[in-house]
Amino acid sequence: MGDPHLAVAGVDPFAGRAPSWGRRGVQHDFGAPRASGLACRASKDSPHEPGVSARRRSGMEAKRGWPCSRWLRGLFMGVSVLASAVAPAQASGPAPGPAVMALQVDATDQVHKVFQIRQRLPVGGDGAVTLRYPQWQAASHAPTGQVGRLAGLVVQANGQPVAWTRDPLDPHAFRLRAPAGTRALDVKFTYLSPRVGNLAMTRQIVNVGWSNLLLYPAGVDVRELQVQAEVRLPAGMQFATSLEVDRRDGDVVRFRPASLQTLVDSPVIAGRHVRTVSVSDSPDLPVTLTLFATRPEDLALPEAAFAPLRASVAEVQRLFGARRRAAYRLLVVLDERMGGPGGIEHRHSTETFLPASVFARPEDNLRNLDLALHEYIHAWNGTQFLPAGMEQRHFNHPLQNSLLWVYEGLTQYLGKVAAARGGMRTLAQALDDLALDAAAAETRAARGWKPLRDSVHDPVILSGRGIEWPDFTGKKDYYVDGALLWLAVDVEIRSRSGGRLSLDDFVRVFFAERRGADALHVYTEADLLATLERLVPGDWPRFFAARLDTLADAGLVQALARGGYRLAYVDEPTETFRQDAQDRGVDDYLSSAGMAVGKAGLLRAVRWDGPAFRAGLTAGARLVGINGQPYDAGTLRAALAAGGPLALDAEIDGERVAVRVEAGSGLRYPRLVRSEPGPALIDAIFSRP
Numbered sequence: 001m002g003d004p005h006l007a008v009a010g011v012d013p014f015a016g017r018a019p020s021w022g023r024r025g026v027q028h029d030f031g032a033p034r035a036s037g038l039a040c041r042a043s044k045d046s047p048h049e050p051g052v053s054a055r056r057r058s059g060m061e062a063k064r065g066w067p068c069s070r071w072l073r074g075l076f077m078g079v080s081v082l083a084s085a086v087a088p089a090q091a092s093g094p095a096p097g098p099a100v101m102a103l104q105v106d107a108t109d110q111v112h113k114v115f116q117i118r119q120r121l122p123v124g125g126d127g128a129v130t131l132r133y134p135q136w137q138a139a140s141h142a143p144t145g146q147v148g149r150l151a152g153l154v155v156q157a158n159g160q161p162v163a164w165t166r167d168p169l170d171p172h173a174f175r176l177r178a179p180a181g182t183r184a185l186d187v188k189f190t191y192l193s194p195r196v197g198n199l200a201m202t203r204q205i206v207n208v209g210w211s212n213l214l215l216y217p218a219g220v221d222v223r224e225l226q227v228q229a230e231v232r233l234p235a236g237m238q239f240a241t242s243l244e245v246d247r248r249d250g251d252v253v254r255f256r257p258a259s260l261q262t263l264v265d266s267p268v269i270a271g272r273h274v275r276t277v278s279v280s281d282s283p284d285l286p287v288t289l290t291l292f293a294t295r296p297e298d299l300a301l302p303e304a305a306f307a308p309l310r311a312s313v314a315e316v317q318r319l320f321g322a323r324r325r326a327a328y329r330l331l332v333v334l335d336e337r338m339g340g341p342g343g344i345e346h347r348h349s350t351e352t353f354l355p356a357s358v359f360a361r362p363e364d365n366l367r368n369l370d371l372a373l374h375e376y377i378h379a380w381n382g383t384q385f386l387p388a389g390m391e392q393r394h395f396n397h398p399l400q401n402s403l404l405w406v407y408e409g410l411t412q413y414l415g416k417v418a419a420a421r422g423g424m425r426t427l428a429q430a431l432d433d434l435a436l437d438a439a440a441a442e443t444r445a446a447r448g449w450k451p452l453r454d455s456v457h458d459p460v461i462l463s464g465r466g467i468e469w470p471d472f473t474g475k476k477d478y479y480v481d482g483a484l485l486w487l488a489v490d491v492e493i494r495s496r497s498g499g500r501l502s503l504d505d506f507v508r509v510f511f512a513e514r515r516g517a518d519a520l521h522v523y524t525e526a527d528l529l530a531t532l533e534r535l536v537p538g539d540w541p542r543f544f545a546a547r548l549d550t551l552a553d554a555g556l557v558q559a560l561a562r563g564g565y566r567l568a569y570v571d572e573p574t575e576t577f578r579q580d581a582q583d584r585g586v587d588d589y590l591s592s593a594g595m596a597v598g599k600a601g602l603l604r605a606v607r608w609d610g611p612a613f614r615a616g617l618t619a620g621a622r623l624v625g626i627n628g629q630p631y632d633a634g635t636l637r638a639a640l641a642a643g644g645p646l647a648l649d650a651e652i653d654g655e656r657v658a659v660r661v662e663a664g665s666g667l668r669y670p671r672l673v674r675s676e677p678g679p680a681l682i683d684a685i686f687s688r689p
Ligand SMILES: [Zn+2]
Pocket: 345, 374, 375, 378, 407, 408, 411
């Protein structure tokens, strides 16, 4: 209520007639003659456009015969800035201002899950122009933009079609030749969003991710190019975004001009069932949580349901030190079909995709509890403070991910710490969560050939592709092993300083906003080492080299012992383990027989060089018999619990194969147990200081 960025749609300006555009596929209709009532034909200077003559404006509008609506008229007014910017220097009129790209997104076709895009792009005079589709996405650290989802591209200049060709070496680049006198190109295309998995659009929720929904001229700096964006939302939807809203006209929302970088970093999420609550009333660091649900009952939560998140957000703010900044928005979609569990960080907002029950029944969602918190920590580490090489001047240049073990690893660790300190997880749950990570790190075959530092290349190597043998290739280990690395750093600081200092102190110093809360800060590995050295002198380069650059990784798991715990294997799973396996749809015996079994005996994972591997099994095989009995999940569990070798029958490539798995001594599930009596450092880390 009272939130200027969150409003209920009122009058639909398009109600009762066909939409001006959208759902037209590839029809070339820019220049088509229209009834006068639908064409913007200016006959005199508009008081809102001083200095733009009727002749010039007619060149932009009337001759082209763009469909006229209040929406589009507003767009043209925005583009008047562009007109003055790209006019020849000797032309009369106002002094050149910043070029503005106009972007309209129609997000109403929930049936076909497609977005219709129209753009007016400033171009400097005539000649060769290259339009780029964003390829490198900051949050995925990878070239995950999918130009294959762009279809129906039409480009026009002055109402005439302009032919385009793809760059022979880069399918994300469209080359064309703008005719003489061209000041702006009109572009339209359709974005085909996924229809199965990772949805951007359902009947209840629409996620407007701008980077998929635009082309931009090559050669511009995305931090400089201003964009006037508008979106047409499905009727009656509410929305939230960190963008500043200029005005809302029915279901059309017009945003204040923002740099292309800011726009792409500021998604708009809209929904039918939306609820916003404050999770930080701090006048310096206000934070709101906006929930988008598929079912309205998922929003019927008592205020107390948000108390642990509120306390954990306060812990994050205490870690980084409170500085005044604009309101921060946690945008949480309670529907995993839209890309979860997972999240995408932004400078002033986050997108997080979680199971619908995460606030109603947190005890059933132990592994996912800290996801929104992780993304919030990126408000500092990753968006305001950026590793060198990850600044984007444009979206088609490779990112240099060398410091992902800081960007993601430290964030992952601090998310776990803040979640425990704020009460999102109990101490016991935090330890169980850590045990899963430690077990994964301990059994990872990748560390036999690939140092942890090399995992920073995984986003590029692995994104969007099926991963065979993930424990052998490694799978973005800078998260799990990275978190263990920063636990080791925390323990090291505490030990060396005799308990006087901790990683909290490092965070406060390293992320101090020396250049103000609004400035971007870029850090290097040398900065990090120097900060640690100032805090607690020691051979930090060697400390990190031993863990990042060797195949032994200096015993990340064994380092738990310095925190008072060791990784043990017991015959009963923790609740966290049970939920983690359930989320993956498997019975997880990776720590015993070296396999994870899904429905109807289908092997979903086999540990590289583990017992099942050595017996001749692989993912995709189907278990049909156990020790002479037909396969049954309970029979397998009982056979494993009894210990000793397993005689398994499996179907592999249509043949029945008998194998013998040396499963060892019974069921084994990871759990942390105290390694020594007395107070444990890890308990102190997970407790509110
Ligand atoms: Zn992250």
